[in-house]
Amino acid sequence: MTGPFPLPYNTLVVAGGMAAVGCAAGVVGCLGVLRRRSLAADAASHATLAGVALALAATGRRELPVLLAGGLLTAIGSLVVLVMLRRFTRTREDAATAIVLGVSFGLGITLLSGMTARGIPGSAGLEQFLLGQTAALTAADAMLLGCLSVAAVTLVWVGLKEVVLVAFDAPFAAASGWPVFAIDTALVALLAVMVVVGLPAAGAVLVTALLVIPPSAARQWTDRVATMLVLSGAFGLTAALVGVAISAAVPRLATGPVMVLAAAAIFAASFFLAPKRGVWARWRQQRELQQEWSRAGRDPTQAPTKAAGRSGP
Amino acid sequence: MSRPQPDSSPHCLEFHDVTVAYGRRPVLWNIDLTVDGPGLFGIIGPNGAGKSTLLKAALGLVPLAGGSVQFFGQPLRAVRTRVGYVPQRETVDWDFPVSVFDVVLMGTYARLGWFRRPGPRERELARDCLARVGLADVANRQIGRLSGGQQQRVFLARALAQQADLYFLDEPMAGVDARSQEQIFAVLSALRAAGKLIVVVHHDLRSASEWFDRVALVDMRLIATGPAAEVLTPENLQRTYAGPLDVLDELGRAVARRERTP
Numbered sequence: 001m002t003g004p005f006p007l008p009y010n011t012l013v014v015a016g017g018m019a020a021v022g023c024a025a026g027v028v029g030c031l032g033v034l035r036r037r038s039l040a041a042d043a044a045s046h047a048t049l050a051g052v053a054l055a056l057a058a059t060g061r062r063e064l065p066v067l068l069a070g071g072l073l074t075a076i077g078s079l080v081v082l083v084m085l086r087r088f089t090r091t092r093e094d095a096a097t098a099i100v101l102g103v104s105f106g107l108g109i110t111l112l113s114g115m116t117a118r119g120i121p122g123s124a125g126l127e128q129f130l131l132g133q134t135a136a137l138t139a140a141d142a143m144l145l146g147c148l149s150v151a152a153v154t155l156v157w158v159g160l161k162e163v164v165l166v167a168f169d170a171p172f173a174a175a176s177g178w179p180v181f182a183i184d185t186a187l188v189a190l191l192a193v194m195v196v197v198g199l200p201a202a203g204a205v206l207v208t209a210l211l212v213i214p215p216s217a218a219r220q221w222t223d224r225v226a227t228m229l230v231l232s233g234a235f236g237l238t239a240a241l242v243g244v245a246i247s248a249a250v251p252r253l254a255t256g257p258v259m260v261l262a263a264a265a266i267f268a269a270s271f272f273l274a275p276k277r278g279v280w281a282r283w284r285q286q287r288e289l290q291q292e293w294s295r296a297g298r299d300p301t302q303a304p305t306k307a308a309g310r311s312g313p
Numbered sequence: 314m315s316r317p318q319p320d321s322s323p324h325c326l327e328f329h330d331v332t333v334a335y336g337r338r339p340v341l342w343n344i345d346l347t348v349d350g351p352g353l354f355g356i357i358g359p360n361g362a363g364k365s366t367l368l369k370a371a372l373g374l375v376p377l378a379g380g381s382v383q384f385f386g387q388p389l390r391a392v393r394t395r396v397g398y399v400p401q402r403e404t405v406d407w408d409f410p411v412s413v414f415d416v417v418l419m420g421t422y423a424r425l426g427w428f429r430r431p432g433p434r435e436r437e438l439a440r441d442c443l444a445r446v447g448l449a450d451v452a453n454r455q456i457g458r459l460s461g462g463q464q465q466r467v468f469l470a471r472a473l474a475q476q477a478d479l480y481f482l483d484e485p486m487a488g489v490d491a492r493s494q495e496q497i498f499a500v501l502s503a504l505r506a507a508g509k510l511i512v513v514v515h516h517d518l519r520s521a522s523e524w525f526d527r528v529a530l531v532d533m534r535l536i537a538t539g540p541a542a543e544v545l546t547p548e549n550l551q552r553t554y555a556g557p558l559d560v561l562d563e564l565g566r567a568v569a570r571r572e573r574t575p
Contacts, residue, residue, distance in 0.1 A: 034409070158428055165419055169405045175372040176423040176475065177393040223410050223455035 010139050015244050017142030017149075018134055018201050022210060022240020022259070024149035025202075026232035027156050028194040029211030030218070031187055034225070035167040039094070040079060040188060042208040043101040045195040047078035049108025049204045052129050053115055062122035064141040067129070068196050075192040078104045108204070132203035132256030134244050141200065148197045155190060156229070163187055164225055201240065202256035210236060213263040220274035239263035323386025325350045325479055325510045326371070330380035333363070333370050340366045342534050344380070348527075350479065350510025353501055355525035355541070357515055359554050362532040364514040365401070368481050372398060384479065394424055397477030399468045401484050407457040413467050414452040417443055420474025435474075442473040445503075447496050462493025469497060473504075480504065482513045486520070498524060518554075521545060 007015075032041050048071035055070025056062055078100050085096040112130075115123040128136055137145075156163075166173045166183045174180045191211065198207040218231035243259030272279045326348040333341040340363040348354050356364045369375045371382045373389055384392045397420075420442070421435040431439075443449050446466040451459065456467060465485055472480055482501075486494050501511050505526075515521055521528060522541045530536040530544055530553045537544045537552075 161422060161425075161430060162427070164411070165422055168409050168411060168416070168419070169400065171369075171374055171400050171404055172398055172419070172471075174374055175396075175398040175400075175481075177390075178423070219410060223412065225410050225415075228410055 011248065013139040014134055014137045014142040015241060017137070017144075017146035018240045018244045018255075019237045020146040020149040021198055021201055022214075022243075023233040023237040024152045025194055025198050025207075025210040025240075026214035026218070026234070026236025027153050027229050028190055029236070030215040030225070030229050030232045031156060031160075031163050031167065032191050032211055033215040033219075035163065035184070035187055037184075037188055037191060038208065038212045039097045040082060041191045041195055041211055043078050043082055043097050043104065044075040044188075044192045045199070045204050045207045046101045047074045047104035047108070048072070048196055048199055049129060050074045050104055050111055051077075051108075052199075053108060053111035053123075053126065056122055056126065057111070057115060057120065060121065064137075064200065065144065068199065071129075071199055072192060072196045074104065074108075075195055076189065079188055079192060105204070128203070128254075129199055130203050130205060131254035132199070132201050132206065132243075132259070133247070134201050134255045135248055137200060145197050145200065148193070152190060152194055152197065153233070159183075159186065160225075160229075201243070202259055203254065206256040206260050209260040209263060210239065213260070213267050214239065217263070217267040217270040220270040220277045235263065235266045239266065323383070324348070325385060326512065327383045327386075328367075328371070328380065329383070331367070331370055331377060331382060332379040333366055333375055334378045339378070340533065341370065341531075344531070344535050346529055346535055346538060348510065348512060348529075351505050351508045352510060352526040353505055353524060354510065354512045355515045355521050355528040356512065356531055357518065357521050357528050357545075357553075358531040358536075360516065362553070364516070364531055365483050367531060368483055368512070368514055372396070372481060394475070395478045397472040397475040397480040399465075399472045399480070399482040399485055402461065402464055402468065402488070407459075407464065409456065411456060412453050413448060413456055413459070414439060414443065416456055416467050417470045417474050420471040423475065438476075439470075439474050442470040445473060446470045446500055460490065460493075461488045462490040462496075465489050466493060466496060469500060473500070478509055480509060480511045482511065484514055484516065486515065486517065518545070518550065 029038075029041075032038050051070035051072065051074030052067045053070075054074070055067050058070070059066055082096055082100045085091050085099065086093060089096075091099065112123070112126055116126065125136070134142075162178065162183050165178065166180050166187075170180050173183075194211060195207050198210055201207075202210050214232040214235035215228065217235050218228045221231055222228050239259050239262040242262035243255045246258045247253045247255040270278070273281075275281050324347050326346075328344045328346040331341060331344040331346075332339065344367060356367060358364045366375060370377055371389070382389065384396060389396065417439040418431050418435060421431050421438060425431060425435065440449070440452070443452055446469050448463060448466055448470065451463065456464065459467065469482075469485065472482075480501075485497055489497070501513070504511055513525070515524070522545050525541045527539060528541045528544050529538040530549055532553045532555075537549045
């Protein structure tokens with residue numbers, strides 16, 4: 001172990017890469033939350049484990065790009081199964097998602113533990129993909145993940161107009177000629193890629209939290225999509241850095257749970273403190289209104305004039 | 314080979330034998346309907362009669378089990394930008410983080426095409442459309458912080474920003490206060506004066522004859538179509554609204570009274 005300061009090159013690169021991953025997860029996650037695809041992303045993330053195991057079994061190479069490519073394949077496979085289940089059976093959306101999530105995760109765990117038990121070369125330590133462990137990352141891996149994150153954010157920026165239109169009002173988008181299914185497919189594919197990119201840091205079980213918590217926290221502070229994207233990215237970045245730092249300082253502490261807890265702290269703060277939508281702000285608004293009403297007494301012409309809360313004018 | 318046509322300009326909107334089914338349950342049956350502009354055209358019928366479905370079928374939002382729909386003599390594909398749409402208010406999440414102005418701007422997206430962002434011209438147009446529905450002063454407000462009538466006018470402004478020749482409105486007066494109803498009707502009348510065709514799905518019989526020039530009575534099938542005064546007869550209404558008859562008689566008489574008064 002090296003001392004905390006000055007930080008070695010590898011640690012710095014990993015921290016930078018993970019900051020980019022956290023930021024991108026926050027940004028991409030916004031679109032997933034707005035289009036209500038968070039649960040689909042969760043199913044996809046649990047399915048990555050099987051892909052990681054299969055990639056190792058098929059190639060015998062334990063290189064991050066190989067393993068992640070396998071993870072991406074099974075993630076997309078699970079999404080295809082999800083769509084088919086909904087289309088060709090009468091299974092409801094939440095049940096279908098739970099089925100796909102459970103089955104694919106069970107498959108992944110079985111493969112993983114089976115391969116570890118049989119001592120398949122390279123299978124030791126694969127469980128880092130379960131909960132995430134950034135300490136094991138090389139600088140090259142971190143740089144790859146960072147670059148993919150930048151690409152994901154760029155894609156969000158390019159297709160923002162189309163995705164927001166579909167997320168807000170899909171029938172209107174379809175009626176004015178936009179291919180809603182194709183736009184949805186592209187969005188879900190991007191979510192799957194982001195899940196896989198976040199996999200080494202947060203792990204299959206928790207990576208969805210990085211896609212959902214920062215956007216939900218950001219939503220508390222703003223009524224604009226653009227601001228929400230920026231805030232969510234900043235929250236994700238912060239959570240990722242906190243996770244990397246604490247799990248680096250504490251031996252054998254998985255990164256994913258720390259990242260998620262950091263994100264949850266940001267969410268809790270937003271939930272209580274955000275202006276307008278926060279619990280505290282709403283409580284104060286309510287009280288002000290009550291005071292004005294009681295001052296107005298029983299004369300309805302003296303009713304409070306300030307529009308409070310979510311009521312119309 | 315060209316066939317001589319009596320009228321050189323094709324009809325604005327033509328339904329040919331349109332049949333729509335959800336699964337095995339038919340919702341619309343052999344609808345044959347031709348609508349020409351300019352004018353306000355009402356699609357009237359009881360709940361569950363398939364009025365909204367007729368509109369969605371025309372826009373390609375639900376698949377046709379049979380028949381076809383043509384706009385200006387062409388399939389919808391070819392003339393999408395000439396068709397505007399105001400969906401039902403309940404179809405969207407009003408807690409979505411967009412402003413009134415953002416939503417109206419969405420009306421310009423189809424003309425902009427892929428990946429191009431709205432510029433000064435589109436913004437100017439959106440501001441103008443908001444002013445036409447009387448919402449210029451709430452442009453920056455989050456859409457959830459509006460009354461039902463204002464929300465409906467936002468949707469109308471978005472449709473205006475589509476700069477279409479034919480507008481479809483799905484229950485624009487449902488759950489809308491009287492002042493917003495008047496404002497919406499004024500905007501639609503202005504569109505009619507500008508030579509547009511406006512097709513409105515409407516459930517309220519009482520207001521139908523004063524708002525619409527022509528109507529179609531629909532109850533799974535097309536019951537009748539033509540000028541409002543000729544179609545909204547007690548007999549036709551009874552055939553369409555085959556429900557509790559005493560209420561219907563009363564409505565029919567009310568409509569008949571309205572016809573007699575100048």
